[in-house]
Amino acid sequence: MSKHPTTWNNQMIKRMNKEMVLNQVMESAPLSRADIVQQLGLNKGTVSSLVNELIEEDLIHESGTGESSGGRRPVMLLFNEHAGYAIGIDIGVNYILGVVTNLAGGIVHEKLKKTRDLSVHQLTSLVSATIRYLMEQVPPSKYGVIGIGIGVPGIVDTAGKVLIAPNLKWQDVDLKRILEKEFQCPIFIENEANAGAYGEKRFGAGRNSHSMIYVSIGIGIGSGVILNDELYRGSNGYSGENGHTTIIVDGKECTCGSRGCWEAYSSEFALLQSAEQHEHLAGASLEDLITLADAGNPAALELFQTLGTYIGIGIANLIKTYNPEQVIIGNRIRQAEHLIRNPVMEAVHSSSLPFQRAGLQINFSELSTYSAAAGVSAFAIEGFLKFSQRPLAGPGFPV
Amino acid sequence: MSKHPTTWNNQMIKRMNKEMVLNQVMESAPLSRADIVQQLGLNKGTVSSLVNELIEEDLIHESGTGESSGGRRPVMLLFNEHAGYAIGIDIGVNYILGVVTNLAGGIVHEKLKKTRDLSVHQLTSLVSATIRYLMEQVPPSKYGVIGIGIGVPGIVDTAGKVLIAPNLKWQDVDLKRILEKEFQCPIFIENEANAGAYGEKRFGAGRNSHSMIYVSIGIGIGSGVILNDELYRGSNGYSGENGHTTIIVDGKECTCGSRGCWEAYSSEFALLQSAEQHEHLAGASLEDLITLADAGNPAALELFQTLGTYIGIGIANLIKTYNPEQVIIGNRIRQAEHLIRNPVMEAVHSSSLPFQRAGLQINFSELSTYSAAAGVSAFAIEGFLKFSQRPLAGPGFPV
């Protein structure tokens, strides 16, 4: 554990430039060495040598020649997304979703298991079992499983410890340590909303945004924040406690003990609570209510209208706070997109000024149920590909 | 205007390392070359040569020997804060405050001028005149005036254009271009809350925080956000529109046209509006109300109690959103610190959970009326000292 800040030397330069070349290939493939020279402004010789090293490491490969633009035909380069695989696990309140992805985030295997009221021990055992199962499904490759990411519906500290996960009834569970004992590869633990945000940013609706808020609306509300292309976690990892900001002083009681929280009006829980007020809607699930509303039930339609309005008010607050390029609505509520889209948009419009929403996009999640699993997988991939964090010439790792 | 991203080479390394050495001297002076080696982890020879270059550039200087720790006595280094000077201008709603600061942010001259209902032309002329006056007061130095920063109570885009400043009745004023015509040094235009945030971060109560929210409460509310030691401006520079987040759906009407905004309950304007309800308080200014409350007037005391509570509720919302290390309350309301401190704290406590405010500090501005002026001055200084942005060996500029 060095206490020095990072200083700069030739090795650092090379790592950085190599990383930039690799990113360029991942983003713009197929492209030639000459294209990279033009796009990055690096010297021809430098690009040539870095590309050849990356080819040696099997991270990119040549794939025939491209079209001539009046001279020698270029050799096109592709990212080798099969050089290794990552495992992503999304621990939900009543399910575990596991995926195997290639280095481009493409899902090559998945495993869904419903759960119900499990103890910490039972649930972590099930997570382990899921990982073991998925490991067997991973195709043979140069680097094998390069990392495992876990998404948890709770607060996670920087050491990978789950401080509190109310809906799982977890407290102080050192998930990272538990899994590192069993599996010999890097483990990444993240909050579910942060994971979803990162998944959408890398592979989903947020691909083109530099700043984006992912609002995860399920039983509760959490949010993941991407600023300057990076996940912002807050000083203690507690950013995204947005669901508990006050939108009505002295308003409705919230599960957190406070009053008037956004979540108390805009979550699935809030919806079901309102449904209880109508005798013929009492006991209905989110899915039931969607079916009813689709069939034209006026009370159900009204519930979604109200829900959408409150969601929109909260989103307007987020916009005025972060001024993001994009807001993405995800998690379970996504199923009701067609019912809430309009009220959300209307509420955002009526509670913000034109300049405050200039250039803003509001979208629903593209990866649907895979946002979080794909997101944690992306963390593992990034940890592997980020040269600056990878051991220099460690066993099985490219230099 | 290069379209390439920044790649890395030896020149870049040197700039970065030199900048780190300079920062170390600024933060920890007096210190020796050996101390820098220890703190940064750079090689002795590297530090020696970089330090000597910085001495040649007059940015640091030697100052005798320090205490021996069992061997040769070290040569102590100091930052030469008199190598150049910056000018900072805070354009308020009814004043212009100008300061001359040295490179360490120390104020060496100031000029305050009250204004009243001026046209764009009159006000910009007055700003120019203030700058010309301050330029004459700048002591002789190697680099002279290295930049001018201007703080404006409105929205500023990245090109230095004031898009809208409601209280000045400004719209689309290209302040940067206007001033660049007259003054031949770098000009920095910033929003007033952003400037205040940066001022407190560099020289005031926020010196030790990596993430901090500066809440500027005057006639309205604006906020400046520091994340990872840097100012976060949002995708269009509109972050900090926080004053207009909804805290009571369908609540009191706000000047922005919307309803229930935080600002409608927590600003100086809100306070004066409430005072109008009491016949013997009507027409009182903020200063009058403070005097009355200090004299024990129960109605005035109650007004501040209510104001503080609403301020605290809004701050709790900020905390749950950004999870900062610190919140600093600044601008005119600072005068009422002794009256609102307790209600603010109580409201923050009662509307947040212990873990959400873990490690959080809430303070009032330390630089009082100078926050914004010192902040914009700091922008100018940083622009000068940041080697990566300075022209390589430009006229009068160190390499």
Place this chain on the structure above:
DNA sequence: AAAACTTTGTTTATTAAATGGACAAACTAA
């Protein structure tokens, strides 16, 4: 007081990496 050790700082040879230019290869256009 002399010798041995320590800390500070400079100088020099070495090494790593980007750069610029020469060159070869492969193609187009005239």
Place this chain on the structure above:
DNA sequence: TTAGTTTGTCCATTTAATAAACAAAGTTTT
């Protein structure tokens, strides 16, 4: 067929960090 163009590699040059030797100026031990 010839001249020009684009792509990619190779090599000499340059820059900057590093390691190690060295010098300077102190302290501690004998």
